[in-house]
Amino acid sequence: MNDAHHDFSWQGIRLRVPAEWELGRVDGDAKSGYARLDDARMVRAEVEWRAAPVRGARRPVSDLVDRYIEQLQKKADKSGMEFSVQRQARFLRDKRWLEGSEYETFIWEADYRAYNLARACPECHRIVLMRVLAPVGENAEALVNEVLPSLEDHPREADGGRNLWSVYGMRFLAPVDFELTEYELKSGHIRLTFQKDGGNRTLRIHRLSMAQMLLRDHDLEDWYPSFFRKDLRDFLFTVHPARISNHAGVLVQGGPRSRWRQILRPLPMVNPRPRRYLQGAAWHCPEQNRICVVEHLSKKRPEGEDDFLKELIDGYVCHTEQATSDARLDDELATGPQRAAALGEDGDR
Ligand SMILES: [Zn+2]
Ligand SMILES: [Zn+2]
DSSP: OOOOOEEEEETTEEEEETTTTTTEEEEEESSEEEEEEOOOOSSSEEEEEEOSSSOEEEEEEHHHHHHHHHHHHHHHHHOOOOOEEEEEOOOOSSOGGGTTTOOOOOOOEEEEEEEEEEHHHHTTEEEEEEEEEEEEEOOOHHHHHHGGGGBSSSHHHHHHHGGEHHHHHEEEETTTEEEEEEEESSSSSSEEEEEEEEGGEEEEEEEEEEEEHHTOOOOHHHHHHHTTTTTTEEEEEEEEEEEETTEEEEEEEEEEEEEEHHHHHSTTTOOOOOOOOOEEEEEEEETEEEEEEEEEEEOOOSSSSHHHHHHHHTEEEETTTTTHHHHHHHHHHHOOOOOOTTTTOOOOO
C-alpha cells in the first residue's frame, strides 16, 4: 500500500486524496459541475457543485438530499437493484470543520456503499454534494474521515486571490478573475486555457510529460517555436534563454504581425484573428521530467516589466519534495489505460 496523498483541485473544489485517486471524468463550469475520481479499480469519489441561486431563496440542503435519493431509488427500482439509505448518518468523527454550515451526512448502499456529505458553504454559499465510495462490506470509515474533511469549496485566502488547479500532478494557481474556457487533459500534454474580460486577456498553461524525449534533439529555444508553431503564426516573436523557477528556460515575447500580412491571407475577412500581444515562459523541470509553459495573451500592449508573467510563473509549482509519486502517476497515465480519454464525455451518472 502506498500512503502518499495529493491534492485534487478543479473549479475551486479542493480535496486531499490518496495518490492513486485521479480525475476520471469532469463536466460543467464554476457555476455547476461534476468531477469523479477513480483509482485503478473503481470510482472512489464524486463531487457535484452548484452556485447558490442569484435570486430567491436557496432550497434547504435536506430537500436536495430528498430529491437526490428519490432519483437513486427510481434508478434502483428500474434495475431491480437493492437500495438502502441511512439519513443523518453519523460517520464523521470530527464535525468542527462543518460548524456554521447547513449540511447533512448520509449513507446509501447499492452496488457500492457511499458516504455522502451535502453542504451549503456559509462563506461562498456554494452547494456541494460529495461522496466517497467503498465496496459493500469494506470498512471505509477511516478513509472517509480522512478524505471528506479535506473538502474545500472556495479559494484559500493564503493563495492571494488565486485559485488552485491541481490535476494529474500539475499544480497551478490561476487568478480567480480568469475563467477556465477550454482544457485538454491528454497523457502527454495538459493544457488549460483561461479568459478574462470577454477574451481580452487569455492565459494558456501547458504541462508536457517526457521532457527528456522532447528535448532529445532540440534545446528549449528551438523546441518552443516548433511545438507551438500553430499558436504562434499570428505573432512576430522572440525567444530568449532565461533562468525560470530555478530551471533552464526561455522567455517569449510577441506582438501582432502587420495588418498587410493578415490581409494578404486567403479569406482574411471571414475569420480575422485578433491582434494580440504575447508574454510567455517555458522551462524544463528535470525533477519531474516535464516542460512547463505559461502564456499570457492580451489585446493591449503590455507596459514595462511584466509582473503579471512573474506572478504566473510563481503560481506554477513544477516540482515539490514529495513529487515522486506524481511522476510515477504521470508515467502510468502516459502508458496505462485510457483514463484521460473519458474526460468530458457525457454519460449517465
Ligand atoms: Zn465556500
Ligand atoms: Zn521543477
